[in-house]
Amino acid sequence: MLRVVQINPFLDTLGRPPEQLLQEWSTLVHCGRSAAEAGAQVSVVQCSNRRDHLTQDGVDYHFLPLDAGDGRHPSAPLAELLARLHPDVLHLQGLDFAREIHWLAALAPAVPLLLQDHAARPPGRPWTWWRWRRALARARGLMFSAREQAQPFVRRGLVAARTRIYEVPESSCDFRPRDRDDARRITGLAGAPCLLWVGHLNANKDPLAVLDGIALAVPRLPGLQLWMCFGKAPLYNAVRERLRDPLLAGRVHLLGTQPHAAIEQLMSAADFLVQGSHREGSGYSVIEALACGLSPIVTDIPSFRGLLGTLPGEQAARLWPVGDAARLADALIELANEPWLQRRQRVRARFDAHCSPAALGRSLVSAYSDALTA
Helix, strand or coil: CCEEEEEECCCCCCCCCHHHHHHHCHHHHHHHHHHHHCCCEEEEEEECCCCEEEEECCEEEEEECCECCCCCCECHHHHHHHHHHCCCEEEEECCCCHHHHHHHHHHCCCCCEEEECCCCCCCCCHHHHHHHHHHHCCCCEEEECCHHHHHHHHHCCCCCCCCEEEECCCCCCCCCCCCHHHHHHHHCCCCECEEEEECCCCCCCCHHHHHHHHHHHCCCCCECEEEEECCCCCCHHHHHHHCCCCCCCCCEEEEECCCHHHHHHHHHHCCEEECCCCCCCCCHHHHHHHHHCCEEEEECCHHHHHHHCCHHHHCCCEEECCCCHHHHHHHHHHHCCCCHHHHHHHHHHHHHHHCCHHHHHHHHHHHHHHHCCC
16 A cells, blocks of 8 residues: 655644644545545644644644744654655645755655645745756656646746646545535525625735626626625725725625635535636635535636636636736626526536546546556
8 A cells, every 4th residue: 555644734723623623624535535535644743843643534743843843953853754644755745845855865765745825926036946956856746736837937947847746636525515505594695696705805805806897797686795704804995995996885794704604604505616816826716616516706727727627618717917907707697698507517526627626536546556657
């Protein structure tokens, strides 16, 4: 059986206990569990200030410090654990952890190391590129949600020619489609069409462009309503001011922060998910929408293209240019005329094939197996 160690160097600054952290950091769990269900023997190392261990769904989770305390050397517990587990493949979560990359390469020099992107930005200052180039050269391969996301790193010469690029979903989701009528009774959502926003109110998510597009669509879709779930909201006042427009007043509902468990019902109640993101590592809310059979109408960026695949051509989703409110309005009007049930079935089929837990597991194990080939 293929032995894999997944390492997450992101430290939980809140110091949550292991059970709570695994409940709230779903990517950590989905990557481990999906690979295990696909046939790998998976151990997960989570950076932590304290040592702990638990087993869940066939995956061993080890909580321990990665740093020896001097900022320059790996910890003895990490070295001892890797020696004991004797992995065939190492999988590090993140590209921008040069220190940890060098440590892993030194601790297990014969073991292929794969790095998974989580919305890393390539460095802008050329005099820092050598550090990235030296670290990424240690990896056998890099995993991105969409292969196209590797290009900014390649163009800067940060990726060696021999380094393999894999297309692997960043995460998955356990949501499933719920009865739409029941979901609307539970959530109170309404609209014809009923639109849902799940994301921060910030410049990257671009809620103002989305509101502009909705205002343009309203004359053709007079029953339209938008329900907005959000956490951080630096643009909250700007959004409120935009809602003074008579075309938007009374049809946009600011729901604020919602429990994650409620998102499944909200997505089952809606007709479309709308987003205006300029960039994303993958797009967790789009993955959740696909799981619920909810048609995304989202921006034409690499990660969303990767998640949706051929769906736009099958009349189940739409991609619109970043910041182009008129194209968003056109997409809303066009897709509102497509049969809802057929859209739901096609969207869920895309999820099953591409980013379900089973699909994620297949992609991970395929990358692991390929990394073992010369």
